[in-house]
Amino acid sequence: MSVRVLAIGKKHEAWVVDGIDRYERRLKRPYDLSWRLLPHSARQEEAARTEESDRILGAVGADEHLILLDERGPAFDSPGLARHLQSRFDVGAPVTMVIGGAYGVDARVHARADRVWSLSPLVFPHQLVRLILAEQVYRAQEISAGRPYHHA
Secondary structure, eight states: OOEEEEEESSOOOHHHHHHHHHHHTTOOTTSOEEEEEEOOOSSOHHHHHHHHHHHHHHHOOTTOEEEEEOTTSOBOOHHHHHHHHHHHHHTTOOEEEEEOBTTBOOHHHHHHOSEEEBSOSSOOOHHHHHHHHHHHHHHHHHHHHTOTTSOO
16 A cells, blocks of 8 residues: 545645655655546636646545545644544555645545545645645654654
8 A cells, every 4th residue: 555646736736745755765665645637627716716626536446545635624633634544545545635626626535535634734836746745745654663753
């Protein structure tokens, strides 16, 4: 098992690549990351949300544990994320995290999500969310292994 990230948008910008690579080099199964970038819609608002949600749902298997990132969702603290991911790995559930597009995702993706997670009530640019997500998956790995990276 590993963590797969589905993200609407363009390829990682250079400064994001450097940061993500830093954490990915340190990750070990089952905490390693894979990325699938889905193109954003050329449409606006509801039409874009629907089109991008279609792409997301078409890329998610029925057996995947889906975590939707949404600033309106409940927060995890880092130990809580570590426990949640570890519980999914313990039962062999593939984990997929979704970063929606600029207009978010529609109700179908929310309904499909097994968990909604807010990184913060603040809204961040998608490139920065990718970097934060990579760091938090690395942090979860270190917490689960009992290593001192995370200072509670």
